Amino acid sequence: MCGIIGYNGYQDPKGILLDGLKRLEYRGYDSAGIAILEGDKTEVFRAEGRIQQLETKLTRHQFKGHLGIGHTRWATHGAPTENNAHPHQAGPITLVHNGIIENYLGHKLILEKSHVSFSSDTDTEVLAHLFDRELKSGLSLKDSTLKILPLLKGSYAFAVINENEPGTLVGVSNGAPLIVGIGENETFLASDVQAILHRTNRVIYLEEGQIAVCKSNHVELFSQEGESLKANIKTLHWTADQMEKAGYRHYMLKEIHEQSQAIANTISGCIDPNSGTIQIPQIEKIKDTLKSISRISIVACGTARHAGLVGKYYLERFAKISTDVDFGSEFRYRQPVLDKNSLTILISQSGETADTLAALRESKSQGVSTLSICNVRESSLARESDLVLYTNAGPEIGVASTKAFTTQLTMLYMLAVQLGEIRGIISNESAKELTTDLMHLPHLVDNSLRLEGKIEEIAQTLQDTPFFFYMGRDNLYPIALEGALKLKEISYAHAEGYPAGELKHGPIALIDRQAAVIVLAPLNNSPKSKISLKGFEDNILFEKILSNLQQVKARGGQVITIGTEGDGLFPKESKYFIGLPKTSWALNPILSTIPLQVLAYHIASLRGTDVDKPRNLAKSVTVE
Numbered sequence: 006m007c008g009i010i011g012y013n014g015y016q017d018p019k020g021i022l023l024d025g026l027k028r029l030e031y032r033g034y035d036s037a038g039i040a041i042l043e044g045d046k047t048e049v050f051r052a053e054g055r056i057q058q059l060e061t062k063l064t065r066h067q068f069k070g071h072l073g074i075g076h077t078r079w080a081t082h083g084a085p086t087e088n089n090a091h092p093h094q095a096g097p098i099t100l101v102h103n104g105i106i107e108n109y110l111g112h113k114l115i116l117e118k119s120h121v122s123f124s125s126d127t128d129t130e131v132l133a134h135l136f137d138r139e140l141k142s143g144l145s146l147k148d149s150t151l152k153i154l155p156l157l158k159g160s161y162a163f164a165v166i167n168e169n170e171p172g173t174l175v176g177v178s179n180g181a182p183l184i185v186g187i188g189e190n191e192t193f194l195a196s197d198v199q200a201i202l203h204r205t206n207r208v209i210y211l212e213e214g215q216i217a218v219c220k221s222n223h224v225e226l227f228s229q230e231g232e233s234l235k236a237n238i239k240t241l242h243w244t245a246d247q248m249e250k251a252g253y254r255h256y257m258l259k260e261i262h263e264q265s266q267a268i269a270n271t272i273s274g275c276i277d278p279n280s281g282t283i284q285i286p287q288i289e290k291i292k293d294t295l296k297s298i299s300r301i302s303i304v305a306c307g308t309a310r311h312a313g314l315v316g317k318y319y320l321e322r323f324a325k326i327s328t329d330v331d332f333g334s335e336f337r338y339r340q341p342v343l344d345k346n347s348l349t350i351l352i353s354q355s356g357e358t359a360d361t362l363a364a365l366r367e368s369k370s371q372g373v374s375t376l377s378i379c380n381v382r383e384s385s386l387a388r389e390s391d392l393v394l395y396t397n398a399g400p401e402i403g404v405a406s407t408k409a410f411t412t413q414l415t416m417l418y419m420l421a422v423q424l425g426e427i428r429g430i431i432s433n434e435s436a437k438e439l440t441t442d443l444m445h446l447p448h449l450v451d452n453s454l455r456l457e458g459k460i461e462e463i464a465q466t467l468q469d470t471p472f473f474f475y476m477g478r479d480n481l482y483p484i485a486l487e488g489a490l491k492l493k494e495i496s497y498a499h500a501e502g503y504p505a506g507e508l509k510h511g512p513i514a515l516i517d518r519q520a521a522v523i524v525l526a527p528l529n530n531s532p533k534s535k536i537s538l539k540g541f542e543d544n545i546l547f548e549k550i551l552s553n554l555q556q557v558k559a560r561g562g563q564v565i566t567i568g569t570e571g572d573g574l575f576p577k578e579s580k581y582f583i584g585l586p587k588t589s590w591a592l593n594p595i596l597s598t599i600p601l602q603v604l605a606y607h608i609a610s611l612r613g614t615d616v617d618k619p620r621n622l623a624k625s626v627t628v629e
């Protein structure tokens with residue numbers, strides 16, 4: 006949570022900091038601020054709300070200094086006011102911070118006893134005063150950092166400057182990400198590469214507890230014990246172009262349209278041309294270990310957890326491995342009983358979600374193998390997991406996750422099919438058929454996106470609907486959850502997702518003429534080969550969902566069905582019908598997601614919300 010940017014070089018930092026903050030705004034947008042060292046004085050500017058407000062404040066300001074830090078905030082400690090906005094100062098120290106200093110109150114009490122007064126409610130200001138105290142005892146910025154770090158509890162990253170050391174920018178990463186960028190006679194600090202990728206593609210991902218001392222022409226790394234460390238400089242794959250909107254009104258819409266390519270990129274390299282079956286190379290290497298796995302725990306948050314819920318259907322149906330799905334925020338606190346033969350799968354777009362990382366660490370502490378499905382290379386999750394499967398969706402900027410979700414589903418599908426074959430549950434013939442189905446998927450996704458015009462028209466009629474209800478059965482139930490989440494995240498309309506059969510046990514009480522009910526009822530392509538797995542080969546639940554639809558209609562709800570083109574039944578029973586191309590049982594969750602994303606996008610857009618940065622949310626939640 007929160008975005009940090011830092012600059013030390015030869016240019017005017019104002020533009021670099023503001024531009025970096027705009028690119029990090031997805032991490033939080035309650036307030037923003039920058040600080041620039043001008044001679045021996047640090048100028049601080051802060052504003053409540055979006056970066057735009059800060060930019061307006063800075064319009065007439067020119068700077069001569071070349072060192073600065075900036076911050077965009079997602080409030081945790083203290084209301085989202087200007088007073089609580091970063092940077093925070095104490096004496097010559099100016100600091101920006103992401104994460105939480107859990108024991109800040111204890112330090113605050115001690116500092117107050119020595120007559121330090123505070124002007125904000127934040128944990129960050131306490132940290133600034135701890136620095137000021139150490140500097141007063143004659144220590145340098147780096148040595149103060151070494152002295153202070155053992156005093157702090159929590160997960161955090163920060164960037165700090167000192168008026169008395171005008172050529173030095175110090176950054177620390179401890180449970181929250183911080184990246185060092187290395188340019189020509191300039192260095193950067195950022196919470197995420199996308200803030201600096203257009204300036205340099207040479208970066209260092211700081212590891213747990215590392216300290217970076219950034220001068221304009223070189224960077225030194227230290228451990229918390231003060232030991233000098235060798236920097237591992239990486240050259241990044243993502244181009245700055247991939248970060249732009251490419252003519253779309255919003256990143257979210259661009260990312261929705263990138264899905265066929267993102268899925269194709271995720272599949273690429275995972276199909277063996279000789280056997281014609283899915284073979285994820287990393288899985289192939291450890292296939293003997295995977296044969297003996299007795300149980301899988303999937304842990305994730307938000308949209309990634311919905312992918313995990315679909316993954317459970319895949320893993321249980323294809324590989325016959327009993328699978329549980331947990332919320333990242335619940336997993337470690339329920340004291341999970343994990344046996345050594347089990348595997349924990351963590352799913353995360355960013356690889357930095359605090360609750361998901363904590364689940365990874367809990368599993369490792371119990372000696373359980375960990376596998377991550379992640380989109381961001383070198384993220385904390387990717388670095389700490391025993392095995393990583395990358396989704397290759399490219400950067401996802403819109404706060405509401407779209408292409409990350411469908412590529413996570415794609416990866417889970419491939420994993421389950423491969424495990425099924427390794428464990429002898431599905432035949433080679435079936436594996437080939439499932440692989441062929443998958444290879445058609447990018448094309449089907451593209452075809453589904455052609456329905457956007459029709460969906461936009463439906464959105465126009467639904468834009469003022471106060472309550473949306475999404476229902477699906479079997480592996481489409483998680484898609485009902487995801488459809489509802491997408492809509493509420495960006496349009497602020499009330500939306501709920503339910504297993505359709507559960508409707509009669511309570512939620513049906515909510516249905517009246519005002520409610521819009523989205524029914525997920527695609528037909529499954531019957532497989533040509535004999536994949537003898539119950540419920541896989543036909544549409545056994547099709548009639549059941551039709552009767553769930555009737556229950557809703559009888560109470561006046563307006564029904565919108567996401568079905569299959571050519572279906573003769575549902576169009577007659579629905580107010581609106583969206584007919585998708587026909588695909589298999591396992592791929593229908595991926596395909597059905599597309600119209601739900603498009604519908605949520607257009608309803609939100611018509612309602613005039615900030616689609617890419619919806620209120621109160623952040624893309625990557627690095628606090629508990």
Ligand code: G6P
Pocket residue numbers: 306307308309352353354355356357358361404405406622623624625626
């Ligand atoms: C935040 C985002 C969600 C996302 C969740 C998990 O809450 O707003 O869109 O699904 O975090 O993020 P991750 O990066 O772990 O997939």
